[in-house]
Amino acid sequence: MPVLEVQSIKKSFGAVEVLKNIGFSLEKGQSLAVIGSSGSGKTTLLRCLNFLERPDGGRILVNGKTVFDAAAVKSQSEAQIRQNRLHFGLVFQNFNLFPQYTALQNVTLAQELLARSQPDYQRSKKAILEEIRTRAQGLLASVGLSNRMDNYPHQLSGGQQQRVAIARALALQPDILCFDEPTSALDPELTGEVLGVIRSLAERDTTMVIVTHEMAFARDVSDCIIFMDDGRIVEQGTPDQVINHPQMERTKAFLSRF
Amino acid sequence: MPVLEVQSIKKSFGAVEVLKNIGFSLEKGQSLAVIGSSGSGKTTLLRCLNFLERPDGGRILVNGKTVFDAAAVKSQSEAQIRQNRLHFGLVFQNFNLFPQYTALQNVTLAQELLARSQPDYQRSKKAILEEIRTRAQGLLASVGLSNRMDNYPHQLSGGQQQRVAIARALALQPDILCFDEPTSALDPELTGEVLGVIRSLAERDTTMVIVTHEMAFARDVSDCIIFMDDGRIVEQGTPDQVINHPQMERTKAFLSRF
Amino acid sequence: MNAATVIFQRLSESFWLNCKLFGLTLLFSVPLGFVVAFGSMSRFKPLAWLTRTFVWAIRGTPLMLQVIIIYFAPGLLFEMTPWGSGSSGRLVACTIAFVINYACYFSEIYRGGIEAVPRGQYEAGKVLGLTKSQIFFRVTLLQLVKGILPPMGNEIITLIKDTALARIISNKEIIMMAQEYASKGLIWPLFSTAIYFLVFVGGLTLLFGWIEKKMDYFRV
Amino acid sequence: MNAATVIFQRLSESFWLNCKLFGLTLLFSVPLGFVVAFGSMSRFKPLAWLTRTFVWAIRGTPLMLQVIIIYFAPGLLFEMTPWGSGSSGRLVACTIAFVINYACYFSEIYRGGIEAVPRGQYEAGKVLGLTKSQIFFRVTLLQLVKGILPPMGNEIITLIKDTALARIISNKEIIMMAQEYASKGLIWPLFSTAIYFLVFVGGLTLLFGWIEKKMDYFRV
Amino acid sequence: MAFSLAACGSAPVEADSVPSSQPEASQPVSSEEPGSEPAESDLAYVKGNGKMIIGYTTYEPMNYTDASGEFTGFDTELAKAVCEKLGVEPEFVEINWETKEVELNAKSIDCIWNGLTINDERRATMELTDPYVLNAQVVVMKSGAEYDGTASLVGKTVCAEAGSAGETTIAGDEGLAQADYISKDVQTACLMEVAAGTCDAAVLDLTLANAMIGEGTDYAGLAIMERLAVEDYGVAFRKGSDICAAVNGVFDELTADGTLGALAEKYNLDLAQ
Numbered sequence A, B: 001m002p003v004l005e006v007q008s009i010k011k012s013f014g015a016v017e018v019l020k021n022i023g024f025s026l027e028k029g030q031s032l033a034v035i036g037s038s039g040s041g042k043t044t045l046l047r048c049l050n051f052l053e054r055p056d057g058g059r060i061l062v063n064g065k066t067v068f069d070a071a072a073v074k075s076q077s078e079a080q081i082r083q084n085r086l087h088f089g090l091v092f093q094n095f096n097l098f099p100q101y102t103a104l105q106n107v108t109l110a111q112e113l114l115a116r117s118q119p120d121y122q123r124s125k126k127a128i129l130e131e132i133r134t135r136a137q138g139l140l141a142s143v144g145l146s147n148r149m150d151n152y153p154h155q156l157s158g159g160q161q162q163r164v165a166i167a168r169a170l171a172l173q174p175d176i177l178c179f180d181e182p183t184s185a186l187d188p189e190l191t192g193e194v195l196g197v198i199r200s201l202a203e204r205d206t207t208m209v210i211v212t213h214e215m216a217f218a219r220d221v222s223d224c225i226i227f228m229d230d231g232r233i234v235e236q237g238t239p240d241q242v243i244n245h246p247q248m249e250r251t252k253a254f255l256s257r258f
Numbered sequence C, D: 001m002n003a004a005t006v007i008f009q010r011l012s013e014s015f016w017l018n019c020k021l022f023g024l025t026l027l028f029s030v031p032l033g034f035v036v037a038f039g040s041m042s043r044f045k046p047l048a049w050l051t052r053t054f055v056w057a058i059r060g061t062p063l064m065l066q067v068i069i070i071y072f073a074p075g076l077l078f079e080m081t082p083w084g085s086g087s088s089g090r091l092v093a094c095t096i097a098f099v100i101n102y103a104c105y106f107s108e109i110y111r112g113g114i115e116a117v118p119r120g121q122y123e124a125g126k127v128l129g130l131t132k133s134q135i136f137f138r139v140t141l142l143q144l145v146k147g148i149l150p151p152m153g154n155e156i157i158t159l160i161k162d163t164a165l166a167r168i169i170s171n172k173e174i175i176m177m178a179q180e181y182a183s184k185g186l187i188w189p190l191f192s193t194a195i196y197f198l199v200f201v202g203g204l205t206l207l208f209g210w211i212e213k214k215m216d217y218f219r220v
Numbered sequence E: 001m002a003f004s005l006a007a008c009g010s011a012p013v014e015a016d017s018v019p020s021s022q023p024e025a026s027q028p029v030s031s032e033e034p035g036s037e038p039a040e041s042d043l044a045y046v047k048g049n050g051k052m053i054i055g056y057t058t059y060e061p062m063n064y065t066d067a068s069g070e071f072t073g074f075d076t077e078l079a080k081a082v083c084e085k086l087g088v089e090p091e092f093v094e095i096n097w098e099t100k101e102v103e104l105n106a107k108s109i110d111c112i113w114n115g116l117t118i119n120d121e122r123r124a125t126m127e128l129t130d131p132y133v134l135n136a137q138v139v140v141m142k143s144g145a146e147y148d149g150t151a152s153l154v155g156k157t158v159c160a161e162a163g164s165a166g167e168t169t170i171a172g173d174e175g176l177a178q179a180d181y182i183s184k185d186v187q188t189a190c191l192m193e194v195a196a197g198t199c200d201a202a203v204l205d206l207t208l209a210n211a212m213i214g215e216g217t218d219y220a221g222l223a224i225m226e227r228l229a230v231e232d233y234g235v236a237f238r239k240g241s242d243i244c245a246a247v248n249g250v251f252d253e254l255t256a257d258g259t260l261g262a263l264a265e266k267y268n269l270d271l272a273q
């Protein structure tokens, strides 16, 4: 059973149809790269998965369970959405770290707040917080920031900030981790370290959806590539199929630019 | 006779001696590249040549005429300094175009103001302004901006702005044109066009002093290279001598970084 | 007790009225400003328009006029005053006028501050499963406060100087008190009032400088 | 001519005093502000310190106090008044207090504006052989003006509202005139004064919006 | 000396007279509009509050703060004595003279007790007690100033308190009406204007002038030039108020026991005839 199944998602902004019947599925432990020209709807797709936009049609299933159904959207409560959202993690293009918290606090904040609703929170508060903290430290170490945990975002380089953002998203143990052009806001020298972290996540079989313009990286790291154009999936397949032997004219035209 | 002769220039800021006995000369039509690590005094040297800083000691001669003498500095009037300054042109690191003027106006402004002191200005005002304008258009065309003359600086890319700045400096027909890291404020994709313009100036035998970190460019374009360190000229010679066969340890250490 | 001591004592007493007006105005207008700001940003358009028009009118007319109208209009229009009698009523009326006026000014500052917090901060909070109130209190509030601190500081410094307007409806604030002496030909109490204001303003300046420094550990 | 017409006529006449005070204050304080700004940036330290202290004291005390002191202090201290008797002297004294006060506020805006023009602009002018005055008028002035336009707009809008303070030394400005009717039990003239201010402020807002738009063709 | 019986009913009203019945004492002789009487006894209202709010402006010798910081004055002391007799606490509130009627009607004060000159205009809008102190409107100028009747002030600047009897006097005088008129919010401010030279003359109460200007005062350089109109002071209540009659009654008592006379002597005032 695929961990993520997207079924004919549609999304319009006003009169503009930005996503036209998007459907795909993703197996556990695989990573999916989404490529396509600017304005083709890649960001919007990720935002739909993360409930930042509400699709006008279609369904989203995680582990076979429906987490979104456009037909039944009214019956979803705010709390339910919040719950379903936790299946997904999202790493933003421009990091969106919380500036008033240290790297470590950025990673622990959401977990600490979630832990409050645990039944035994009051009793074993200290132990719970300690555990959250230890796990966060482990995560930061795994993205190579053991010595930067107590720095505030503005004291970190762009690449370091993006790595904190990745650790923050991982902390909630999402089933699917999404990246929206994670290196496009970085200086060329700093992209390497972030791509390295994502590559190591792929090697440890993290399920990921990665929107990227780094074609070489997409080919390297992904198990499957989707090429989007004008709100549609034009071509999908293994990196070799899509990048080395594209079938559609549009894909060829797009790839020729690189 | 060298067009520029710099004799034992000294400059301190407070207790810090930034330039320690700098001397060199430059023949007409040649270009001199100044390289050196950060803080070695390259910018300060250019600023001294352009009278933006007043050296504490030493002399500067242009075409054999003394334009600055630290010993006689008191007797220089404001107007004289302004006059001598016109031997030099300076292209700044961050362009410093005048934002309220179009590209063309940026190039013509100084000439128009200078023309006012011409004896026949009132009589032939129209012709003079027309001539200034035509020359400026020619200069902008020569830096590849014929179709951008009426744009304001904020409507131009960094590379285009820097080319306007070069045209502006050329308009006053300086004997020596100075560049202070003309591409370091530019995105890598935009440096090429500016370096191309400078290269074509070198080919047309413009006398230039170029502070740069672009080692390949310095080797290509210059007739002579000075390597500065800690306010001193450590090594000077042809590009081949300084870059390919440096004599001094410091120079070797510096070049090894590239 | 000599005359100068008495005068300083009376000046200090009357400056206490300025301080009370200052404190009460802050106490109420700082939170009320949020209500007004949210009103003016409401997605229910008529409410947003109404609030903005109100804010515009308040910001476009002298505070002095508002004080006079709030104090006299009820009495003149309905032959009864809600302010009660005596000097406490005057202070109440004056405070209400000040609170409304400053809430409107603050609301504009808040609005600017709220709009200046990047959308990405809200979205990052949402994606991490935080509730709306957690996002407000844990994520955006502090950034908001840091952003509005400088204009708030200016406005609050203006407030202490504006308290002198209380005299318009015969609240005996410090300048009015000093002028009582001036009408007896004694001018120095008038000059002394400047000291009270300068000390207060100086204190506020230091306070805001200190808070801004405190918040310097992060950068939005 | 009915009563309402008469009242509106008298209100308009008294608002003319507000307008005169507004115009005169601007006329003198806008240039004087530059003098103060250059004083406070002077390389001759004692002058800079003195100017800054003066600006600080003026900005730290209520304009109302300054108006009262300027009007009465000479007469009470030296038994002679430079303002003469009669109402024109009152306007003169009031204008002087306003000019000093606003020049200090403007000077701080100018100072910020001057410091905000990048050094590179002056240096680029120098390197091109321009004289100091050419650099000021041809290069930096317009950038300066563009930079200070928003805070100047705010301050000037505050000025028209501040003109109501003229009544403190019995200049019969519009609110004082309206209050004369209020004390006879007629409240609507008081409300009408709001219209005068709102129209004036609205006009200024449009004007500044227009100028800012005009200057939008370049970006500093 | 006796109070005029013409002003108010002289019989003091029982404090707890039935409020629903028309209090007989509140039918002032001068009242042209009986319809404006309050439906309820004003006295009962004040007694219910337990205090009487007295509006005043700082005005030596009537209500002022002396050098030791003590709030005192003829009217201050008299009002305290009267309130004690009425069984209420006095509360003194400084007001803007110009808006005194508004304050009274809005019930933000209960009476104006501050050397208020009795005239017909005020009788029409307020309930006034019998006269208790004599006064005159006087022209005050700098001692050496040239003065030859009010005609010599034509074209000069005169000031008076806004809404005061002095203002009425100026408006009614042929010479003064042609002067540049400036209104101030307290009488003492008028003295300051003259002393500061920002006004040529002020028209204000004799009682105040007697207390505040001339030899041995803060305003040694000022002098009274002319008395323009002799007049009486009274206390003003809301139109139709029954407190007025009660206070008249207390005045009679205080006159009888000599309190009033002693106070007048202390503050160098003449009691009303």
Ligand SMILES: Nc1ncnc2c1ncn2[C@@H]1O[C@H](COP(=O)(O)OP(=O)(O)OP(=O)(O)O)[C@@H](O)[C@H]1O
Binding pocket: A013, A018, A036, A037, A038, A039, A040, A041, A042, A043, A044, A045
């Ligand atoms: N909130 C919105 N309101 C209106 N239109 C929107 C909104 N968000 C996106 N769009 C439009 O939807 C289209 C797809 O946008 P999207 O950001 O998903 O593209 P993208 O593939 O991520 O492009 P890029 O590579 O530039 O990031 C664009 O035409 C965009 O203008």
Ligand SMILES: Nc1ncnc2c1ncn2[C@@H]1O[C@H](COP(=O)(O)OP(=O)(O)OP(=O)(O)O)[C@@H](O)[C@H]1O
Binding pocket: B013, B016, B018, B036, B037, B038, B039, B040, B041, B042, B043, B044, B045
């Ligand atoms: N106005 C100044 N006041 C004080 N110190 C200065 C000033 N300008 C430069 N310096 C100091 O002089 C030294 C040389 O500076 P300069 O800018 O000339 O170096 P540079 O070789 O141009 O370096 P970079 O490659 O970083 O541009 C530095 O130590 C610098 O800090």
Ligand SMILES: [Mg+2]
Binding pocket: A042, A043, A044, A180
């Ligand atoms: Mg995108």
Ligand SMILES: [Mg+2]
Binding pocket: B042, B043, B044, B180
């Ligand atoms: Mg440099």
